[in-house]
Amino acid sequence: IIISLIRLDNGIELKLNDAHVHFSFGLRVVESAGSCSWFYSKPQRTAVKSEHCCWFPRDFFFEAAASFLCCFCSPPRIKDEPDDDGFYASPKEDSKPLKRPREDDDVKACFQGEGNTVPGSNRFFLILQDSKAKKAKSKDKKVPEADKRKKPKKEEEQKWKWWEEERYPEGIKWKFLEHKGPVFAPPYEPLPENVKFYYDGKVMKLSTKAEEVATFFAKMLDHEYTTKEIFRKNFFKDWRKEMTPEEKSTITNLSKCDFTHMSQYFKAQTEARKQMSKEEKQKIKDENERLLKEYGYCVMDNHKERIANFKIEPPGLFRGRGNHPKMGMLKRRIMPEDIIINCSKDSKIPPPPPGHKWKEVRHDNKVTWLVSWTENIQGSIKYIMLNPSSRIKGEKDWQKYETARRLKKCVDKIRNQYREDWKSKEMKVRQRAVALYFIDKLALRAGNEKEEGETADTVGCCSLRVEHIKLHPELDGQEYVVEFDFLGKDSIRYYNKVPVEKRVFKNLQLFMENKQPEDDLFDRLNTSILNKHLQDLMEGLTAKVFRTYNASITLQQQLKELTNPDDNIPAKILSYNRANRAVAILCNHQRAPPKTFEKSMMNLQSKIDAKKEQLADARRELKSAKADAKVRRDEKSKKSVESKKKAVQRIEEQLMKLEVQATDREENKQIALSTSKLNYLDPRISVAWCKKWGIPIEKIYNKTQREKFAWAIDMAEEDFEF
DNA sequence: AGTCGGACTTAGCATTTATTCG
DNA sequence: CGAATAAATGCTAAGTCCGACT
Secondary structure, eight states, rough: EEEEEEETTTTOOOEEHHHHHHHHHHHHHHHHHOOOOOESSSHHHHHHHHEEEOOOOHHHHHHHHHHHSSSSOOOOOOOOSSSSOOOOOOOOTTTTTTTTTOOOHHHHHTTTTTSSSSSTTTOEEEOOHHHHHHHHHHHHOOOOHHHHHHHHHHHHHOOOOGGGGGOOOOTTOOEEEEEEOOOOOOOOOOOOOOOOOTTEEEEOOOOOHHHHHHHOOOOOOOOTTGGGGHHHHHHHHHHHHOOOOOHHHHHHOOOGGGOOOHHHHHHHHHHHHHHHHHOOOOOOHHHHHHHHHHHEEEETEEEEEEEEBBBOOOOOOOOSSSSOOOTTEEOOOOOOOOEEOOOOTTTTTOOTTTTTSSEEEEEESSOSSSSEOOOOOTTEEEOOBBTSSSSHHHHHHHHHHHHHHHHHHHHHHHHHHHHHHHHHOOOHHHHHHHHHHHHHHHOOOOOOOTTTTTSSSOOOSOOOOOOEEEEEEEEEEEEEEEEEEEEOOGGGGEEEEEEOOOHHHHHHHHHTTTOTTTBBTTOOHHHHHHHHHHHHHHHHHOHHHHHHHHHHHHHHHHHHHHHTSSSHHHHHHHHHHHHHHHHHHHTTTOOOOOOOHHHHHHHHHHHHHEEEEEEEEHEEEEEEEEHHHHHOOHHHHHHHHHHHHHHHHHHHHHHHHHHHHHHHHHHTBBBBHHHHHHHSHHHHHHHHHHHHOOOOOOTTTTTHHHHOOOOHHOOOOTTTTO
């Protein structure tokens, strides 16, 4: 449906349909697009407020013009500012404006400009005509069918390139933010009457509140941790808080509680869900999609952006990682009264669910979150924030890699410095220098101190204790070996035997003198002291930058080393994965071997065997066909030889692919690649590698990852150097 | 210098969805 | 086509780091 007719200053007319307008303008502006509005080819902050102005992304504008112009005429393509040297200024590095300035323009001033294009700028003005007056006219000019069909695709391709725009000044995260608030967990549905809970062998009907908490436990019955003392103790304590006085006086011993019937019921439910018909499944899917469409997006500064976690965490039993002292505690249901909403003053403020109120509505554009609440287990704040594909996350990510690249420039100096500091007279300086050496060489985390008894006992570099390392003056033919054995983040074990320099070794001996196993190894050091020192060495330098730097530089160097130009694509990808793996090992990104690992490995092996047989068969056939051709010497048999040859080649290739896959999987058994890929490896390294060797980017990044790294995919060329 | 709340990144496992296989 | 398997996505815990305050 054509709803608007637009006339350019030079008389060219554009028709826009509904979807088109929605897509490019954002919701608010569309609603108010009245009889006369101004349009710009770049975002105008004031535009959002004044309701009479809106903007097109520039490229979209021209493409739209191409598709929609009734009397087609190639619009003047206004070039961006000169392309300096193809190098995109980094967010932090450079304070000079990026490609598209975003400064607030006075709308009137634009209006009074010299024409529809201002030389040297990319402004382009449109006048939206009174759509009623033009309706009759627009009817007889029909838009070609082909263009109509092409259009949705165009929209898909037209992604906002925020990385070509200027950033906001430090501290300001947005100018306009509108969203629909969070989606709450579905309310509790009491169990059907026939599902029983037994206490001490007797049926007992629970109050709704007590029953709800009981179902949380029942759902976990198969898990090992429901047998753990701490889990049971914590659960029982919190459960009793939800009980009525009568229940409380009856139910005094968790061991006398029988949840098995409830558990069976839930298992049956899960099974039933699996068995649902296609239509029912589709219905659920549609409903989820509707929810996503309504609540999964927000408008931030003229752009519709995807929200990461718009659903509030449902209530349940807390299960920390590792040996967590709070496991089994009740994670309570979050109500609107717990929720703080953050949005623009002039936005449509999301209404709380009927009969409820928000805890608070604030308008803080110094933060990126849309919704927050305080969680009851640790008392920490949880947030609803944007998806990694959003501008606000992407900019930060890009900046992180730029900081790491700055470290690259001065890392030698820093290394020399800490080696000097090993000899310092000051204990504090020595400890700092040894800790930094570990962080640099082993990619250890900083290691903040944690409150004892509140979380699992895990450590990082600065919080290492004497009991976590063993010193071996000599081990397996190597001198000065340090053996690390401790639980790190998520209670993942770090175990490593590392030869270190003599001076480090001697220092460690010194630090351990007269200490108990549970004493801090670096007793004069913490992360704040360390980071303060790092800040002096380089602006923006913190302990974690070393992890980013070492991960990315390792990938780049491993790719150089491992890629064989003569390899085919699968073999090159194996090389990529191996380079990725080297990083994952460095960062100690482990995973539990998948439960079905052995089985799936065997399946793959049998596939390989089958393929081998198939290859042998194909070769035999080729041989006989060749013999046949020699005798008959006719066209037909020659052709047969050719096709058999091709078959052999194809099977060989398939076999090789399978074998590569098997190697890859075996090597990956206990190593998780995704964490480093997503958080530590500068995506531009991967993009450049793909471009250099002609590997399709889809082989390296899946759809979500491509969205997250759109900036890198767009800007990195083959010659990118980290 | 140390403590603490707050904001944001990083992490692995669980669940869902897509693909392959029989 | 449905089951099995693999890949992708979702979930939320657990880190890092900063700045206000004492």
